[in-house]
Amino acid sequence: MAFPVFLYHMKRTEIATLGEFGLIDHLTKDIKTKQETTVKGVGDDAAIVDNAGKRTLITTDLLLEGIHFDLIYTPLKHLGYKAAVVNFSDIYAMNGKPQQITISLGIAKRMSVEDLEEFYSGVKTACEIYGVDIIGGDTTSSLTGFTISITCIGTADDDKIVYRYGAKDTDLIFVSGDLGASYMGLQLLEREKSVFASNPDKGFQPDFGGREYILERQLKPEARKDIVELLAENGIVPTSMIDISDGLSSDLLHICKQSNVGCQLFEERIPIDYQTAAMAETFNMNVTTAALNGGEDYELLFTVPLTLHEKMKDITGIHLVGHITKPENGCYMITRDGVEIELKAQGWNPIAEK
Amino acid sequence: MAFPVFLYHMKRTEIATLGEFGLIDHLTKDIKTKQETTVKGVGDDAAIVDNAGKRTLITTDLLLEGIHFDLIYTPLKHLGYKAAVVNFSDIYAMNGKPQQITISLGIAKRMSVEDLEEFYSGVKTACEIYGVDIIGGDTTSSLTGFTISITCIGTADDDKIVYRYGAKDTDLIFVSGDLGASYMGLQLLEREKSVFASNPDKGFQPDFGGREYILERQLKPEARKDIVELLAENGIVPTSMIDISDGLSSDLLHICKQSNVGCQLFEERIPIDYQTAAMAETFNMNVTTAALNGGEDYELLFTVPLTLHEKMKDITGIHLVGHITKPENGCYMITRDGVEIELKAQGWNPIAEK
Missing domain, CATH: 3.30.1330.10 (PurM-like, N-terminal domain)
Structure with a gap:
């Protein structure tokens, strides 16, 4: 045994070159389950x-x-x-x-x-x-x-059981609740922290009035038990489902990649709370970017067959945001101006260099 | 919301005052399972x-x-x-x-x-x-x-399924393998590390010759799948069982406390490998203390009814180390000199102040 046995490995590939999902793929690709x-x-x-x-x-x-x-x-x-x-x-x-x-x-x-x-x-x-x-x-x-x-x-x-891989061409894409609020709550907390850090002795207390919703979304989120129960009560089993932890863009791409399909997402249909929009304006940030890439929403993103279109109206608290397409069509968001923008997995990356 | 919301709680009880098991008890005592x-x-x-x-x-x-x-x-x-x-x-x-x-x-x-x-x-x-x-x-x-x-x-x-709480008066106490080796392996590694730290530039390489067994016990331990299989093949279901991670003393006390029984452990019967004994002598340490309190052995400690005494001889790799007594008799080790010493939970404590 050489000593010290570990300081740095001889060959060194930086983890940032693979990213979180790349790293997981890399480390788990040869795992075969046997039980x-x-x-x-x-x-x-x-x-x-x-x-x-x-x-x-x-x-x-x-x-x-x-x-x-x-x-x-x-x-x-x-x-x-x-x-x-x-x-x-x-x-x-x-x-x-x-x-x-x-x-x-x-x-x-x-x-x-x-x-x-x-x-x-x-x-x-x-x-x-x-x-x-x-x-x-x-x-x-x-x-x-x-x-x-x-x-x-x-x-x-x-x-x-609903997997990520069951989405089919023409399926409708739904999302529960609203998106981007948790991310904007985090931005607000980070700003107040830096103000506090520069004035620690002056009894600084931040003004969070009117911002309770986005703070709660960040600090004390809920899981959508209610949506899962509503779907069950209405006899609906989605074709694919994921919770939005990394951001709508990244998580929709997970579904598309694993289902081998494309998608069209409509910007104007992405549900945004007014506090989220107001906070984004204050920070001069694009609120769609917050919804696409912010993450930590813990809303459910799921797909159902087109034939269920009418029936889905009975499920409250969900929003139709787009539809699944053939894989060769790729994954795009149609902006309010009608421009097609390719979706990218720019979600919050806990593996990224700090 | 006050800001910062967390720095130190007003009332402050140091965690060291409770210890690991005390802390877990304290935090989990009011948990009632409902599912x-x-x-x-x-x-x-x-x-x-x-x-x-x-x-x-x-x-x-x-x-x-x-x-x-x-x-x-x-x-x-x-x-x-x-x-x-x-x-x-x-x-x-x-x-x-x-x-x-x-x-x-x-x-x-x-x-x-x-x-x-x-x-x-x-x-x-x-x-x-x-x-x-x-x-x-x-x-x-x-x-x-x-x-x-x-x-x-x-x-x-x-x-x-074998719990910690099934031991009964007169049950026999068995332990698999040998104890204290992992702890002595750790002592050796710590010593070589400190020698290395004081001579990092001199190409220092430690001499681990003849110490492979205790090093392996520390660095690459095994779980006793074989013992569990042997017991099953012989139709033996222990009355209580635990794996030795904190040390024989601490883990035997877990069984006694949860089973509401006492025990007599015989020092001369505690299985010790010769490398463990030799290393303890080099370090001028008491090898029984290493076996009782060292921990990380991952051997199985279990009890069986006295009536199985003959049958247990078919199980290789285990050692009879004592027997269970009535709770009022307490938990004692009988030393080689015939002295009774009360067992204490002095096992490795990951909550202890460093």
Whole structure:
């Protein structure tokens, strides 16, 4: 054994050259599942395990301080709530029901028992509201930041599971709620943080009046349990579905790539809340860009056959934003001016160089 | 919303005052599970979810650089292997079979694609050997150290699951393999690291000759799949079982506390490899202390009824180390000199102040 055994590998390919999805593809491309019970491995919102016909869904998220959250403006209770909810969202995106979670924490030295109680109370509140059990985890100290890893287990009937790969030519594309709000909330928090940082001693308190919606979308998002239930009540099983965590553009491209189809998205149909639009104007940012690339909306993006067009009107809280096309037509957004712009996966990239 | 919302909580209880197990108890004591499918939540080696009679076991581990591993002397391939195996070990400790894992990584900036390939190749090798599928995960960048979170899913028949709480008075206590080797391997690596640190330019290479076994126990441990299979082949279902991750003392106390029993452990029966003993002598350390409190052995500690005494002789690779007593007798080790020493949970504590 040479010593030290690890400092830098001889050949060095920078991770940024591959990007998050490229890296995952690269590391997982040769993985072959062998267990009979493994129905679906890497590559969708959740993995699927068979249990006597009933399916178990598993999803997991790792949240690191400084990358995914900033404790200067994130109440720990909200952070706990969000950490749980984003995992529930992945299970709903498979048309499943979240049932259990495990929580692993790396605890930063500056944190007290009360801080962890705050965090846990947020997790527990989320679990209470969504009907999910906390069943385990791991707790350790962290030499650096606060580290959160949550795994969620859900169930679904085999014939009701919705993958990313089922979209077909002429399918309609729907999105729930509105988009871009979480991103604009983050921009607002970041601005106030920098104002605070330059005047820490002057008792500075930011003015968040009238901005509650976009702040809540960023700090305490919800998963769209209601939409999944509405679809079920109306007997609708989407042909494909994903939750919008990276941004509409990036997540719609996931569906198109895995379904081997193209798409047409209409800019004027992308649902935007007025607070989102107002904040974008204040910041002199393009609100469509925020909706396309902002991410962290945790809305559901899904496709249904064209024949269901009339029936979809019974589902409240969703918006028709476009349709699926043949793969050779590519993936485009039609702007308000009628210009076709190719969609790019410019979503929030946690692998990007900081 | 006050700003900043979080710096320090008003009331501040230091986490060290509770310790790891105290903190987990404190945060989870009011958790009540509600899902019909939740069979067992927090408090054993793995959680249990029901799926049409068959049980799904779930366990998760969070490993942080600087706390759980040191990349100066840990080859990434071994680290990947170990990160997977320690989770398999938790499933075996329930008398289950690991089937799937998810891997979440927080990637330190200095790491290259090749480094991650090394890590993944270790995980894949472990999965190959133990017959486990990689089914998902999450990948993000880390501003600080390398972060690894692995969740393992396993299966077991309901009537074969072994908990920590089933030990009964007069049961025999067995342990597989030998103990303390991993801890002595760690001491050796730490010593060589400090020698290296004081002579980095002199081409220093440590002499690990004859120490391969203790190094392997630390860097590339195995889970005791073979023992679980042997027990099954012989029709033996232990009354309680745990894997030794914190140290024999701490883990035996877990069984005694949860089973509401006492125990007598015989020092002379604790299995120690000669390399472990030799290393302890070199370091002028008590080898029994290493076995009791060192941890990271990933051997199985289990109890069986006294009536199985003869039958247990058919199981190779295990050692009778003591027996269970009534709770009022307490938990003691009988030394080679016949002195009774009360067992204390002095195992490796990842929550301790560094």
